[in-house]
Amino acid sequence: MKLEGKVAIVTGAASGMGKAVAELYAKEGAKVIVSDINEEGAQTVVAGIKENGGTAVSVKTNVGDLHEIEAMIDLAVSEYGTLDILVNNAGIMDNFEPAGEIEDEKWERIFSINTTSVMRATRKALPIFLEKNKGIIINVASAGGLYGARAGAAYTASKHAVVGFTKNTGFMYANEGIRCNAIAPGGVETNISSSMTSISEMGMGRIRNGLALNPRNGKSEEIAKVALFLASDDSSFVNGTVITADAGWTAY
Secondary structure: OOOOOOEEEEOOOOOHHHHHHHHHHHHOOOEEEEEEOOHHHHHHHHHHHHHOOOEEEEEEOOOOOHHHHHHHHHHHHHHHOOOOEEEEOOOOOOOOOOHHHOOHHHHHHHHHHHHHHHHHHHHHHHHHHHHHOOEEEEEEOOHHHOOOOOOOHHHHHHHHHHHHHHHHHHHHOHHHOEEEEEEEEOOEOOOHHHHOOOOOHHHHHHHHHHHHOOOOOEOHHHHHHHHHHHHOHHHOOOOOOEEEEOOOHHHO
16 A cells, blocks of 8 residues: 555545545545545545545644644644645635736635635645655645636636645655645546635636536546655655646646
8 A cells, every 4th residue: 555654634625525435545544634524525525435444534624724724734644644645635726816806805715715824724734744754745726727718817826836835845845755746637527616606707718618628527547646746655756746637728
């Protein structure tokens, strides 16, 4: 098993990509902290992991709240003694709004959940990693973090920021045994669209052509396999970069 004895946190793990990552990590021997704002959903994922012989515990976490992020990482240490792998997966969409339609409250919420949470969780985990000179950080970015025509301005900006943060963190701590990489999924069959409320007519009209180029939507399990690669020693020479997993969507 590729993650035997490792301790991993996966945020947004009650469903979609996070759930698939948590389940695969547990199958590969990791002890998993299943973190999500959906407490019942997280508990269900943990129950499934345990039924399959894995080890996991759930924690209700609003990643937009500093104290809950810190409590999540403290739980990993108190429950399993350490932390080896941090997967910052939790995120929300915008409504494809262009800049002229952005509301401050929506902008701040998207950045709080998609970007600030990544920084805060990383900051909290780093002392643990630095003490043992080893640690893995995996951030879930997006094809929207690489190009300008995959979402609205707020989501696009938030995920571009995650990409930049990933590259900087990977570089800064490369001599400390810490690796930080990101995954940029294309269209994946998850429930992230449930965070969308009222689609911008202008925004959707502008990005429709880009959406039409998508060869297919992926499965959460396909992204989980990329996350396993990045968490394991198979990717020991991969650091400070972004792996695109989108069936060739952004190759156009």
